[in-house]
Amino acid sequence: MPVSQVLAEVYAFLKSMLRYREIAFWNIGFPIIFLLVLIAVFGGEPGVLEIDVAVVDYDRGPFSSVIIQALNSTGALKLQLSDLGLEELRKAIANGSLSAAVFIGEGFSENITQGSQGRVLLLYYSNPQSGDYIASIIESVIGEASRGIAARIAGDARAEILLEPISVEGVPVSPEILATKGGVRTFYVIGMIGVQILFSGLYTGAGIIVERKRDGTLKLLLSSPMRGYTIFAADTVTSMVALLISATAIVVVGRLAGADYSLIEWRDALAMSGLFAVGLLGSLGLGLVIAPLARSPEAVNMLVNSIAFPLMFLGGIIIPAFILPEWAQDIPKALPLYWCLEGVRRIVLYNYGIGEALGVALPGIIASLALYIAGAIVYRRLLEKSVEIV
């Protein structure tokens, strides 16, 4: 495939960006404005919505039950029994999935019965605004339970050492970046790149033939010494270049607006670029798959907007999936782009390793590539049809 033919569209796009204000606006101006609005509205210090507390009870004895009941009785804590290990609990707290965790080890009740102190680990978010407050609530509840246990076994010969039968060891867990202002803003930077991927992919894919039919370039391309798939490759490369320009503008403006990229290393940046690129392939593929439904550029606009706008909000792209209403929680999971963006967010916001992040994004990567291939098949059919009636 002659590279120059693929690059012809890139050349025209770059030149058009300088000359057509609307192209520059949709690729640079719009994402910047949208990003700044998001940061202005939602980019402040994140508040604690709920106090999610996991309890890991390896003891399963009478005194661990007392603690669980006590925690459950407050009504302020959303308790969940868990069997996660310490490291997993730490991660869940660090990435904001949990506010705190109470870890009761094996032999806890036995120790108390035998006159020793029972030890409880309290892992909590060390965020100064919310973490210490949550830890103090839990500590006070466990302290109350401890005194109850002491009273229950009062009169025992060993009563003097049971005045404090439970010791709580606090383990602060450093918040990951999402819990900071810079982190929230970074979330929106990634989200805005996701919005660009969603819209430009769908528009390019859905309009690949009809737009060219309308402006007459399809006739020009078909009469040129070009193989059918060259147009497809040219549009893919042009979309990548457009995304690169948009993403650069978004990243730069995001940084100026306070986004925090401190956790990103160059290898991470490469992995993230790859995930964005795969996400774009998925969006392009999706656009192509729906292309047969649109027979004019106006129909493409209508179709793409009716899909992309709801997905922008409900697809976990600019609004975190975990704050969506319960009925919408599964919608993002059906969108390959969400998984790709999740992979990026794990790297940037939660300090995941590349391997782990790619593991999270794997369903999205596979689905995106599958969509792109499906899109290529649809494209071929559309082109065959177009060559019959230009």
Added chain:
Amino acid sequence: MSECSVVVEDLWKEYPGGIVAVRGVSFEAGRGFTSLMGPNGSGKTTTLSMVAGALKPSRGRIVVCGLDVWGREGVRARRLIGFAPQDMPFKEKLSGMENLVWIGMIRGLGYVDAKRQARRALELVGLEAHGNRRVVTYSGGMRRRLTIAACVMHEPEVLLLDEPGSGLDPRAREEVWGLIESLGRGRIIVYSTHISQEAERHSDRVLIFHSGGIVAGGPPRMLIERYAPMPRIIVYHDPGGAPPMVDGLPGYSRGDGVTYYEVEEASSALPKIIEAFLRAGIQVHKVEVKRPGLEEVYFRVTGARLEA
């Protein structure tokens, strides 16, 4: 240059709904100018689009310099073709130079080559001073010259031009045709037109299209000799009343106050015609003597007028 030609064999184009735009067109065009002449909707543009490789025929074969345009050698065949649709899809806000570079790259030239060829093509069409201006500021004639420049960017053997002179004022049309004549030397030029004078002046061979098929073909002089050798006297008169017979010759009336007579010799027939009208009491406003041309040929062959 090796011998090269465009061979079209039994070309058909049917659209869904049973509409047949081209029916069984066959011709061979060698070096020089071949015009496809006919009114709008007669199948010329459809035929050109199929020869250019932009529209797939329903049936038939198109071979350009030995390469089947719609066969396996399609890409190679298209390299030999420069196609100028009636409205070249230029990017209006890009300059003429940038548009040519873009089209050159589409046609397989590398960026550096495309830029060099664009410069050369702009010179060829006399637009070198306007190459950096946005196309949106170009006049109709300049756009058409730019279209021709876009066609010759990759130095093709065959130029396919769809209505190259239409929509231009007479002066711009002359300029464009001067350009096509000079660039077309040694090449195969196939163009469509609905302007009979254009076909007559700028064709080595004319193919007359009517209702999707070719109804006559040959050098313009030959077609005129064969189908409309006699001059025509056109009388513009008051409408109404049957046009009078002159020396046994019936007048052909369009029914709107225009009647014409085909005569062997205009100078002797003219006084007789005017006299006949005066005797019939029909007021004559204007009389024209027209030497026969392709418009008359078209009328003779199809029974219909070649309208713009």
